[in-house]
Amino acid sequence: MDRPNAPVTRAPDRDPVRQDTRTRTGADNHVALHERAADDLRYIRETMERATSFTAISGVGYVLIGFTAIGAAWLASLQATPEGWLTVWLLELVVAGVIAVGMSARKARTQGERMRSYAGRKLVLAFAPPMVVGGLLTAAAYLAADYQLIPGIWLALYGTGVMTGGAYSVRVIPLMGAAFIALSAIALLTPVSGDLLLAFGLGGLHIVLGGIIWRRYGG
Secondary structure, X not given: OOOOOOOOOOOOOOOHHHHHHHHHHHHHHHHHHHHHHHHHHHHHHHHHHHHHOOOOOOHHXXXXXXXXXXXXXXXXXXXXXXXXXXXXXXXXXXXXHHHHHHHHHHHHHHHOOOOOOHHHHHHHHHHHHHHHHHHHHHHHHHHOOOHHHHHHHHHHHHHHHHHHHHOOOOOHHHHHHHHHHHHHHXXXXXXXXXXXXXXXXXXXXXXXXXXXXXXXXXX
């Protein structure tokens, strides 16, 4: 009597070359998936950072503002009256504002970012209150004929605005604000020339940190 056919059992593949190829293929796939996941996480993190921070602050604009501030400090020091001194600096405020807004708008268009983005609005809302307070204190110092306090007031309130507004921008901005506040302490508590400190802060710090923003954050 014939015996039924026994099931055929396939011997395991003992070819070391094929096994090594499969092992390497699996490892490569694992590495590829790991790298893809890391890239995805990096993209998500960068997208979230862009969504919560305003990156269109122009380093080039800061550099230009720094040079105009140095010129204003020199010109203001030549004025014979406090009114003339204050007029020079108020004109510099207008010039600096035009440069800052214009260059930031230009950078925002280049990066495809909107000036009225959520982060941009939060930056302005955080920056504006210290500027308003600075204007009120400047008017009070002018009416009291206490012009010596004005450079310290400007450096302190501008530094505060830069720190609070900079929380919604690139990381180097709040550091610049802290440097302005340190200069304000020197201006308010020592007899160092206010024009010199304004030239060092509004001029030198803007040029140095503007250059850093220009190099690291593109324009």
